[in-house]
Amino acid sequence: MSWSLFTSNLKLSRWGITAWAVILFLYGLLTLYIYPSISGSTSAILEYINSLPEVLKAAFGYGDADIVTLTPDIFVTMEFAVLWPLLIGVYAIFSGISVAREAERGTLDLLIAQPIRRYQVIISKFAVFILGAVVIAVASLLGLMAGAGLINEPVNITSLSLVLAEALLFVLAIGGYTLLLAAVFLEPRKSLLLAGVITAAMYIINFMVPILDPAVEWIKNVSLFNYYQPQQIVTSGSLDGTAVAVYSGVAVVSFIAAVLIFQRRDIS
Amino acid sequence: MVITYLKGRSVAVIKTVGLTKYYGKTRGIEDLNLEIDEGEIFGFLGPNGAGKTTTIRLLLNLIRPTRGSAHIFGIDIRHNSLEIRQRLGYVPGDVVLYDGMTGMDYLRLMGSFHRNHDGRRLRELQERLELDLTRKARTYSKGMKQKLVIIQAFMNDPELLVLDEPTLGLDPLIQRQFYDLMLEEKSHGKTIFLSSHILPEVERVCDRVGIVRKGHLVDIERVDTLKHRKVRRMELILSRELAEDEIKLEGVDILGVNGRRVELRVHGDVPRLLEQLCQLPVEDMSFPEASLEDTFMEFYGEEQT
Numbered sequence: 001m002s003w004s005l006f007t008s009n010l011k012l013s014r015w016g017i018t019a020w021a022v023i024l025f026l027y028g029l030l031t032l033y034i035y036p037s038i039s040g041s042t043s044a045i046l047e048y049i050n051s052l053p054e055v056l057k058a059a060f061g062y063g064d065a066d067i068v069t070l071t072p073d074i075f076v077t078m079e080f081a082v083l084w085p086l087l088i089g090v091y092a093i094f095s096g097i098s099v100a101r102e103a104e105r106g107t108l109d110l111l112i113a114q115p116i117r118r119y120q121v122i123i124s125k126f127a128v129f130i131l132g133a134v135v136i137a138v139a140s141l142l143g144l145m146a147g148a149g150l151i152n153e154p155v156n157i158t159s160l161s162l163v164l165a166e167a168l169l170f171v172l173a174i175g176g177y178t179l180l181l182a183a184v185f186l187e188p189r190k191s192l193l194l195a196g197v198i199t200a201a202m203y204i205i206n207f208m209v210p211i212l213d214p215a216v217e218w219i220k221n222v223s224l225f226n227y228y229q230p231q232q233i234v235t236s237g238s239l240d241g242t243a244v245a246v247y248s249g250v251a252v253v254s255f256i257a258a259v260l261i262f263q264r265r266d267i268s
Numbered sequence: 269m270v271i272t273y274l275k276g277r278s279v280a281v282i283k284t285v286g287l288t289k290y291y292g293k294t295r296g297i298e299d300l301n302l303e304i305d306e307g308e309i310f311g312f313l314g315p316n317g318a319g320k321t322t323t324i325r326l327l328l329n330l331i332r333p334t335r336g337s338a339h340i341f342g343i344d345i346r347h348n349s350l351e352i353r354q355r356l357g358y359v360p361g362d363v364v365l366y367d368g369m370t371g372m373d374y375l376r377l378m379g380s381f382h383r384n385h386d387g388r389r390l391r392e393l394q395e396r397l398e399l400d401l402t403r404k405a406r407t408y409s410k411g412m413k414q415k416l417v418i419i420q421a422f423m424n425d426p427e428l429l430v431l432d433e434p435t436l437g438l439d440p441l442i443q444r445q446f447y448d449l450m451l452e453e454k455s456h457g458k459t460i461f462l463s464s465h466i467l468p469e470v471e472r473v474c475d476r477v478g479i480v481r482k483g484h485l486v487d488i489e490r491v492d493t494l495k496h497r498k499v500r501r502m503e504l505i506l507s508r509e510l511a512e513d514e515i516k517l518e519g520v521d522i523l524g525v526n527g528r529r530v531e532l533r534v535h536g537d538v539p540r541l542l543e544q545l546c547q548l549p550v551e552d553m554s555f556p557e558a559s560l561e562d563t564f565m566e567f568y569g570e571e572q573t
Contacts, residue, residue: 106362
């Protein structure tokens with residue numbers, strides 16, 4: 001990695017990352033802050049949620065099993081953790097296409113004409129994206145901790161940290177396949193569109209599963225959303241090994257493929 | 269037609285053999301054979317779309333050749349491009365900067381990749397080209413952006429400068445400074461590959477020119493030779509009107525007769541022409557210094573330069 005390129009890219013991205021971090025901090029804080037106002041009617045809410053069709057429960061990330069208690073942790077998974085990968089997925093997709101954006105604008109030309117290896121360019125960019133995603137995840141956790149400090153309820157911060165860690169890996173996987181698309185096409189609009197379509201398709205496949213024919217139920221395995229079960233993490237108190245392996249695998253394989261392709265691409 | 273120009277020296281700074289690039293079915297450059305010597309300023313001339321920028325992008329390893337080879341400093345561009353780029357300065361034809369960076373941030377970033385980066389040289393160039401480096405790139409005019417990339421290319425003491433239309437957007441005073449800068453670099457033994465379609469610029473600084481047209485190198489000449497081959501225009505004002513067939517002159521083409529005004533293109537022997545002019549009722553004449561442009565236009569026919 002080129003340290004100077006990394007710091008330059010970080011400097012250029014700092015306001016974007018800061019904005020995401022502040023928004024997610026506030027979102028985390030508010031999620032727990034409003035919990036006491038609904039905790040009095042948890043039975044009614046649970047009854048409503050459990051009565052939802054399976055498709056809608058899956059769409060909202062409420063999982064297969066009925067929810068029996070609405071603790072602050074479960075409430076966070078329903079209101080905050082479910083949306084987190086989708087929100088930060090936007091950040092991941094826009095970060096992932098940055099190489100293609102530079103190629104289209106022309107800034108990549110002069111950069112690659114310098115004595116720097118192409119893989120250093122792509123590693124530096126991806127490193128800034130990872131750091132940004134970590135900063136946003138930490139800000140989110142701080143927001144939840146701040147929210148927990150404002151309410152008089154027990155909140156299991158360790159479990160919520162694990163939820164955010166898995167969500168972070170999920171986002172790295174999204175960033176990875178977006179980077180791969182950007183390296184293949186070097187066209188930001190095409191890469192953005194494809195990454196968006198792939199992500200949306202995986203989301204739709206995931207909540208369509210309950211109404212699919214059992215013969216094609218295997219298709220859920222191609223959706224990254226299928227492996228993301230924040231409520232299970234909270235109830236079990238540990239990360240799901242399959243999810244960690246799938247997200248890490250997608251992120252690493254996509255990243256390596258992106259580097260190899262970018263090494264050979266014409267920058268024209 | 270493919271012109272081969274190999275001078276037979278052991279190591280040229282730039283040497284291409286059959287260098288060809290196709291973008292799908294679209295031709296970029298074809299069978300380019302070229303040798304550029306150390307310490308020379310080589311002008312690469314051609315109209316838009318002729319293949320100049322494609323050649324530069326091949327030399328910088330931004331794009332891969334369809335076939336053929338290129339060596340810079342004796343190094344194959346595909347095998348150790350990093351070492352080549354360590355010793356090379358590049359000014360792109362279309363300058364795009366990072367909007368959020370100041371000029372100084374940009375130069376520091378670009379300099380950080382070079383082992384020869386020299387802050388003193390940077391400041392010297394900045395003062396010479398009069399550029400405010402504290403401003404963000406988004407506030408720069410086209411000329412200021414051009415100055416920034418010129419500083420970027422020259423500040424690392426490169427052995428070879430690859431310049432793609434480097435004076436676009438520069439005001440005349442800074443253009444002159446830039447020409448002086450190029451000539452200074454040449455006096456220090458540096459080699460310059462200058463892609464341009466500004467003929468007076470090429471005439472002013474280049475030792476040799478290669479003329480590229482429709483993806484093919486059509487000629488390579490020393491600028492001195494080209495100047496001697498130059499076609500000159502002459503305008504005569506006659507004391508009375510003559511029909512075109514009454515004007516019998518050797519070594520000229522009559523471009524037009526408009527009343528007493530006659531416009532000629534001279535490509536023959538000038539003393540002989542002057543003798544013949546004595547036979548005509550010449551009242552006045554203008555015979556401006558030969559322009560490389562007129563000679564150049566011969567290569568292009570009706571194409572625009």
